[in-house]
Amino acid sequence: MQDDDAESRLERHALVVAVWLAAGAVAALLLLPGLGGAGIAWLAGGFAALLAGFAGHVLVNAILGTSFTPREVALALVLSLAALLALVLATLAVDGFARTLFLPLLAGAAALAAAVVFYLVTRHGPRRAFEVFDVIRDNNPRAASQLPHRGGRK
Amino acid sequence: MTALLLTLLVFLASLGVYIASLVARTGKAGDPRGFLDAGARLPGWAAIFAGGGVLLSGIDLPGHLALVGRYGLQAGHLALGLVPAVLALVLVQKRLWLAARIAGLSSPVEALAGYYESVTLRLFVLTVAVLFALPLAAGMLAGAAGLLSVLTDGVVPRGAAIWGFAFALFLPAVMGGWRAAVLVLAIEALLLATLLVATAGLAELLLPGPGFPQAALPVPEGTLADAIPGVAQYSAGIGKETAQGGIFTTLAILSDALALMGLTLSPGMLLLGMTTHGGRSLAFGSVWVMAGLVTGLLLALAPLIVARAGGGGLPVLVVALAGEDPLAGAALALVLLIAGLMATSFFVTSGTLLVVRDLVMPFILPNLSPRDVRLSARIALALAFLMLAMLATFSPLAAAVFRSLALPLSAQLFPALLGLAFLRWISRSAVLTGLVLGSLAVFMTEPPGLILFEGLFLDLPWGRWPLTIHSAGWGLALNLGAVLLVSIFTRKGDERLHRDRLHDAFATQARVNLGGSAARGAKWSLTLIWTFLALGPGAILGNSFFSQPIFAGGEAALGLPSLWVWQLFFWLLGIPLVWWLAYGAGLGLTAEAGLRRERWDVRAAPVPGWIAAALARVTGGCGRTSPKSGS
DSSP: OHHHHHHHHHHHHHHHHHHHHHHHHHHHHHHHHIIIIIOHHHHHHHHHHHHHHHHHHHHHHHHHTOOOOHHHHHHHHHHHHHHHHHHHHHHHHSTTHHHHTHHHHHHHHHHHHHHHHHHHHHHHOHHHHHHTTOHHHHTOOOGGGGSGGGTOOO | OHHHHHHHHHHHHHHHHHHHHHHHHHSOTTOHHHHHSGGGOBOHHHHHHHHHHHHHHHTOHHHHHHHHHHHTHHHHGGGGGHHHHHHHHHHHHHHHHHHHHHTOOOSHHHHHHHHHTOHHHHHHHHHHHHHIIIIIHHHHHHHHHHHHHHHTTTSSOHHHHHHHHHHHHHHHHHHHHHHHHHHHHHHHHHHHHHHHHHHHHHHHHHSSSOOTTTSOOOOOTTBOSSSOOOSOOOOOOBTTOOOTBOSOOHHHHHHHHHHHHHHHTSHHHHHHHHTBOSSSHHHHIIIIIIIIIIHHHHHHHHHHHHHHHGGGOHHHHHHHHHHHOHHHHHHHHHHHHHHHHHHHHHHHHHHHHHHIIIIIIIIIOTTOOHHHHHHHHHHHHHHHHHHHHHHHHHOHHHHHHHHTTHHHHHHTTHHHHHHHHTOTTOOHHHHHHHHHHHHHHHHHTSHHHHHHHHHHSOOOSOOBSGGGOOHHHHHHHHHHHHHHHHHHHHTTSTTHHHHHHHHHHHHHHSOOOOOSHHHHHHHHHHHHHHHHHHTSGGGGGGGTTTTSOTTTOSOOOOSSOHHHHHHHHHHHHHHHHHHIIIIISOTTOOOSTTOOOOOOOOOOOOOOHHHHHHHHHHHTTOOOOOOSSOO
8 A cells, every 4th residue: 555655656756747847948948048138028938838837737736636745845935935036136246137137037936926826726715825824823822723713723 | 069968868867767766666575567567557647648759759750850851741741640550559459458457468468479379479579579679779779879979079979879878778777667667758758749849949930041831841853842752653662763753652651651550559559558557548648649749740840840950951950059049959959869769768678578578487487586577677678778789889780771670560460459459250370371471571571681582592673662662561461361361261260269258358348339330330431531531542632732722723822832731631630530439439448447357268388399499408408388378
């Protein structure tokens, strides 16, 4: 049984790798010329490829009846923060970057964030989507905080 | 671009090792089935992607593009032959899958040998598997290595590239066996398809000047770039006589589709289907990926890429694209390289594992423990990749000569597979007679037979593919004729009862619903009409059907070559045909639940004397064994 679970996890992992490898390759092919000044359309195409990768990942979860693993969430957060940091540093350090690329990149990042929020809301509903991040409530030691009519969810 | 390309290749190789290491860690320790056939529980998505990828790669994508560059759209038409090839796969795949579950005939070799109770058939299928695993794979490996050497301006020598590639392909297979090889292929297949579309689009966007169809295909003078050169040409064959306007007449295209059937019915592809978990993956993979995506990509993109490449060929296109965008150039180079390497990996791994499980285990080393079976498979894989690299490095000409036999000989298995799947009256004698005659016809219309016969005896009046008919066509014509004729006299032979038991099990456990007589008639007749118009003599209408409509009395300003539109039109019509069989008749739908394992007592025929004697010589009398089944 353990072997079966491990094999299922491995197969899902391989499928997720396949989806992101393809989407990431296309995104890289489109984003790099866009960052080199080829035009906003290239950047839009690159972000569309990333959105397609995210949609593919959600589809994998839906078909296999799984959800994002903690490692995947952690990797996504690290990459997003690194990209955001790079955007801020490039805006401060690279001449002309803020004028030509800041807004398109910010719009792309916003589109990705909106896609994630849309997924969370449609998957969990508005309240539970918020509760995913609501770690403060988990730290409330009072038993009353766990009652359903007081918003408890333990 | 060299550093970028090498980085990408190292990344892909590392990814393969990473996936294989995960498989090796999660596999059931000591279970040889987990290593040899993934426990017949490959995930459906992996079979879908890997099957499509192997088809795209097995058609030899760089070779196909070069052929389109040399002969134009008449060669591009060959890709349409994938539709009937996939139809043939759909016809037999589910029954083979069922035979594995119901009767325990768990590989194509075992299924055919066990069903027909024939050692000869077992050896024939294994020979075909070895032809795919060594000469065909070596040719593709040598082609990929040569391309890498050219693209890196000799920084990576051809020999080093061959050994590097072989080692990179060997590692996932030896670590994780069949499951790892298929998972890695599936990942690469999705990457290949995506990058193929992306780089073709980038070439159109980035490169200056017009592309196809404004720019003509760079065919040599005297070759028709956008037309089929006739229904047939009375040519003695390649090497003896030059066909006017090109060699791809409608008969050549039709018979080449039969050769492509050899690809879809190759032992490796059949093993992939048989070791896949039940579900809708066979149907989805056949209809939407193989007949849909792969065929469409080849038909639509090949002329675009070739026209952009011009007379200089694909390396020139890669360099030109890299000049505009290094990453795009490296991506196109990666597409061309992994297209060759995926088929190499698949055919070597599947062929070796088949030899181990269907020759070594039952005949030579029958008393191995599960752990030893896995060890012997790993040793066999090491030997196979070593021979592959040696063949590609030191004898590429021999590989090129013998690889020509792989597809047409594999296609000769079609009557035997049809017998196993549906036609219980096809007897062992009929199949063997057909195989002998068909193989002889293939051998004598391909380079190995021609070189051998003309070297030993006298010049033959025909060359390769006489009358512009592919050797697979000559072979199957003789093969089918012999099968029909011999079956008339032997259909009620002694072994009929044995064959009936499997067909009765099929009928009781998984009856195929082909519909009523009208629906059956429509399936046959529409398929024949489609084949006649898309690939057969009717395809000649495509030369001018859309540019000079028959009743218009003038020219239509279509802006596209009529033949290209004809190809795309019949590709779109071909998908519903495959869908009808795979989904409509349920030939692509499988379910593990509800299947009963039947007792399948194969009469234990003795090991043939010559095998026993050969084994006795090698092992000093210790190797005499009785086969596990079916010989």
